[in-house]
Amino acid sequence: MARMTLDELRALRESKRQDLARRDVEGKNIQIIVGMGTCGIAAGAKQTFDAIAESLQKHGLEDKVVIRQTGCMGLCYVEPTVEVVAPDMPTVIYGKMTHDMAESLVVKHLVEHSLLDNHILDRPAADIVKK
Amino acid sequence: MAKKNFILVCGGTGCESTRADEIYRTLIKEAELQGVKDDVQVVKTGCFGFCEKGPIVKVLPQESFYVEVKPQDSAEIISEQVIKGREVVRLLYRKDEKAASNIKLEDIQFYQKQFRIVLRNCGIINPENIEEYIAREGYTGLEKALFKMKPDDVIEELKKSGLRGRGGAGFPTWMKWDLTRKQPDPVKYVVCNADEGDPGAYMNRSTIEGDPHSVIEAMAICGKIIDARQGYVYIRAEYPLAIDRLKIAIDQARDMGLLGKDILGSGYDFDIEIRLGAGAFVCGEETALLQSLEGKRGMPVPKPPFPAIQGLWKKPTVINNVETFANVSAIMAKGAEWFAKVGTEKSKGTKTFALTGKINNSGLVEVPMGTTLREIIFDIGGGIKNGKKFKGVQTGGPSGGIITERSLDEPITYESLAALGSMMGSGGMIVMDEDDCVVDIAKFYMAFCVDESCGKCAPCRIGTKQMYDILNKISKGTALEEDLDKLEKIGKAMTKASLCLLGGSAANPTLSTLKHFREEYLEHIRDHKCKSGKCKELVVYEIEPAKCIGCGLCARRCPVPCIVGEKKQPHVIDKAKCIKCGECFKVCKFGAVIKR
Numbered sequence: 001m002a003r004m005t006l007d008e009l010r011a012l013r014e015s016k017r018q019d020l021a022r023r024d025v026e027g028k029n030i031q032i033i034v035g036m037g038t039c040g041i042a043a044g045a046k047q048t049f050d051a052i053a054e055s056l057q058k059h060g061l062e063d064k065v066v067i068r069q070t071g072c073m074g075l076c077y078v079e080p081t082v083e084v085v086a087p088d089m090p091t092v093i094y095g096k097m098t099h100d101m102a103e104s105l106v107v108k109h110l111v112e113h114s115l116l117d118n119h120i121l122d123r124p125a126a127d128i129v130k131k
Numbered sequence: 132m133a134k135k136n137f138i139l140v141c142g143g144t145g146c147e148s149t150r151a152d153e154i155y156r157t158l159i160k161e162a163e164l165q166g167v168k169d170d171v172q173v174v175k176t177g178c179f180g181f182c183e184k185g186p187i188v189k190v191l192p193q194e195s196f197y198v199e200v201k202p203q204d205s206a207e208i209i210s211e212q213v214i215k216g217r218e219v220v221r222l223l224y225r226k227d228e229k230a231a232s233n234i235k236l237e238d239i240q241f242y243q244k245q246f247r248i249v250l251r252n253c254g255i256i257n258p259e260n261i262e263e264y265i266a267r268e269g270y271t272g273l274e275k276a277l278f279k280m281k282p283d284d285v286i287e288e289l290k291k292s293g294l295r296g297r298g299g300a301g302f303p304t305w306m307k308w309d310l311t312r313k314q315p316d317p318v319k320y321v322v323c324n325a326d327e328g329d330p331g332a333y334m335n336r337s338t339i340e341g342d343p344h345s346v347i348e349a350m351a352i353c354g355k356i357i358d359a360r361q362g363y364v365y366i367r368a369e370y371p372l373a374i375d376r377l378k379i380a381i382d383q384a385r386d387m388g389l390l391g392k393d394i395l396g397s398g399y400d401f402d403i404e405i406r407l408g409a410g411a412f413v414c415g416e417e418t419a420l421l422q423s424l425e426g427k428r429g430m431p432v433p434k435p436p437f438p439a440i441q442g443l444w445k446k447p448t449v450i451n452n453v454e455t456f457a458n459v460s461a462i463m464a465k466g467a468e469w470f471a472k473v474g475t476e477k478s479k480g481t482k483t484f485a486l487t488g489k490i491n492n493s494g495l496v497e498v499p500m501g502t503t504l505r506e507i508i509f510d511i512g513g514g515i516k517n518g519k520k521f522k523g524v525q526t527g528g529p530s531g532g533i534i535t536e537r538s539l540d541e542p543i544t545y546e547s548l549a550a551l552g553s554m555m556g557s558g559g560m561i562v563m564d565e566d567d568c569v570v571d572i573a574k575f576y577m578a579f580c581v582d583e584s585c586g587k588c589a590p591c592r593i594g595t596k597q598m599y600d601i602l603n604k605i606s607k608g609t610a611l612e613e614d615l616d617k618l619e620k621i622g623k624a625m626t627k628a629s630l631c632l633l634g635g636s637a638a639n640p641t642l643s644t645l646k647h648f649r650e651e652y653l654e655h656i657r658d659h660k661c662k663s664g665k666c667k668e669l670v671v672y673e674i675e676p677a678k679c680i681g682c683g684l685c686a687r688r689c690p691v692p693c694i695v696g697e698k699k700q701p702h703v704i705d706k707a708k709c710i711k712c713g714e715c716f717k718v719c720k721f722g723a724v725i726k727r
Contacts, residue, residue, distance in 0.1 A: 002386075002387075002388075003386070003387060003388030003391075003393075004387050004388045004389075004395060005388075005395060005396045006274065006277075006278060006395045006396060006397075009265070009270060009274070009387075009389075009395060010274075012262065012265060013265045013266060013269070013270075013271075016262045016263070016265055016266030017266045017267075019266065020263070020266050020267070035254060037253075037336075037337050037340045037341060037372070038333075038336060038337075038340060038370075038372050038373075039333075039337075041372070068257055069257055069258075069259070070253075070254050070255060070256060070257055070258070070341065071252075071253040071254055071256075071258050071337065071340045071341020071342060072253055072254060072337040072340060072341050072495055073253065073254030074245075074250065074253070074254065074337075074494045074495035074496060074497075075492075075494050076493055076494035076495060077491070077492045077493045077494055078177065081254075083254075090137055090191035090192050095177060113134060114134060114137075114172045115137055115172055115174045116174075117174045117175060118142065118174070118175050120139060120174055120175075120176040120177065121176060121177040122176065122177065122178075122179050123254075124243070124245045124247070124494075124496070124511075125243050125245035125246055125247040125250075125497065126243060126246075126247075127247075127251070127255065128246075128247060128248060128251050128461075128465070129251055129252075129267045129268055
C-alpha cells in the first residue's frame, strides 16, 4: 500500500470500521478467532489453528469461514482461547481449545448450531472502542 | 436447526458452591418437561467474576443477566423466556432498587471489575494487520497531534488526563514531555522501555504482541510534541514474538506513510528502530537502558541530569514504558476527560497486572486504579488454588514487597502501595499461599538481585550479597537472632545509598516479609523449623517404625539411596546421607514417613 494522505487515512478507517461492524471478511460470514499471544502459542494455539482449518475442510465449510489470529485476551489460565462469530449464534469465547477440541468445536457450533459445553468464558471487560 | 435461546450457567467455584450445578440440571429438566428441549441449550461457563451475586445465569441472545438464581426459578426462566420470549424481570441484576432493570451487558461494565484501556485491542484485532488497528480509532490521536492540536494543547491534554508513568515510579507523563520539549537542543529522542524484567511480569510483552500500533502511534505523537525525529524501542531479545510483531507493525506504518518522511503529508518526519536488550534486569532502569542503547555496558549513571535534559547520546530524551505509551494513544483518541473519569483522584486510569502464582485464574488483568487487591485476587483471580489459605501477594517483583491479608482492602494507587512498603512496579503480581515460606521467597528475590546487580555501586554490589548470605544462613538454621537486625541495617543502607532503584529497592522483599512475618523468621532461627518445608535443610524425614510394614517402596524410590531395612521389617533413613528430596514421603501409602 502506498503512503497515505490524511484524507486517505480517514477513508480507509471508515471503510474498515464498517467491515468490522458487518462481521463479514472476504465474503465469508463466519469468523473463528484464535488467541495467538506467547501464552496461547505455548498452550498449543498453532496446532489448534491448523486443526480447525483441517476440520473446516472436512465439513466443507472452508468457503464460509475465515480463521483469524489475535493477541492475548488475558485469560491465560484457559489458553488456547478461540472466539467464534457466526450469524444466528451468540458470539462466544471458548477456553481450553487444544487441537483435539477443534473437531467438536466445528461440529457443535457450526454444523449443529449449538454451544460447546464447559468451555465458554466471558470476555473480561467491555470494549471501550465500541461506545 | 438454530436454537432460540442459550442459557449459560456460571460454573465457577463460587457459583458451584451456591448450587449452580443444581440449577443447571433443573433447567435441563424443565426444558424437557415443558417440551422445548430442542429450542434451548443449557451450558456451563467459566466464572463471571461476580460471585457475590451468584449463582449467575445469563440468557443469550437477549443477554439477560440473572443474579442470585435459585433452582426453583428454572421453571419460570424456561416458560417465560424460552416459550414466551419475555425476560424474568425479578431476577435481573439491578444496581439499586430504582435503577432500570434491563441493563445490557455490552452497554455497561456494571458487573465486570476489569476496564481495558491499554489492552483495548488485545484479543480483538489481528496485531499483524494495521488496518484493523486503524478501524478501531487507530491513529486518530496522531492525526490530532499533527493537524489539529498544538504541542501546548497536547501537553495540556496529558496534564488533564492525570496520566503517570506506568513503569512503576509514577512520574507525571506530561511533565516529562514538557521538560524535554523545552530543551533548546535541535536533536531529541523518544525511547520506549520494553525491557520488562520482573520475574512473573508479562504485561508489556502481551501489549506489544496484541496491539503494537498503540505504542508506535504514541511514540510518533511524542516525537511531534517534543520535536524529535527518531524513536527507539528497547526490547529484550527473549520476546521473539513481540519483536516480530513490532517489526511487522513498524514496516506497515512506514509503508502507509504513518512513519518515515512527511507523515500523512504533514511535513513531519519520524521513524522508529528496534534495539534488542540481552536481558539484564538493570537495563530496565532508564539511565542503564540508555547506556545499553548507545552500545555501552548497561550500567546506571547518577541523576541528575535526567534523561529529559541529557539522555541518549547526551540529547534530551523522553523515555516511557510500553504501558504509558499505550495509554497516550487512548487518551489522544478519546480525550483527557474520558480518561480522568477512571481511577482515583491522584492515580488516574487503569493498571495492568500479570496475575500469577497460587491463583485459580492466572492471567493478564487491567483494572481501574483504586480497585482493591481483594477484588483482583478473589473476584477476577477466582481465589487461591486448591482452597488453600492466602498468605500474601508480591507486587513489583524483586523491587516490591509482600502485602498481607490485612491490607487486601486497600485501594491500589501509587501512594497506597508505597505506604505498604511495596510499589506499583511494572505490574507483576505473584500470589502466595500457606505452603510458601517467606524466608524462601526473600532468598529467591535476593538471589535474583545478586545476579542482576551491575556492580557499579558498593551498596548494591556488596549489600545484596551480604543480605543473601544471611538469608541463606536463616534457611539453613545456622543464623542468630541478631542477624535479623543486620538484615534491616544493611537493607536500609542499600535503600538510601544505592545509585539506582535496583539496589534502592532490592531490600524491599526482605524488609517487608520481616515486618509482617518476623515470627516465621524466628522459627527458622530459634526452632530450626520451616513450617512449609520449603527450606530443605531444615526438614528432617524419618520413618515411624510402628507404622512401617517394610514394603520397601521408599527404599526403591530413594535416589541416593539412603533407606535400609529387611523385608517386612521397619526401614530406617540414614539422615546423614538424605538429600531431602521428599520422594519417600510422597510414595509411602501407610503414612510411615514423617516430615519434621
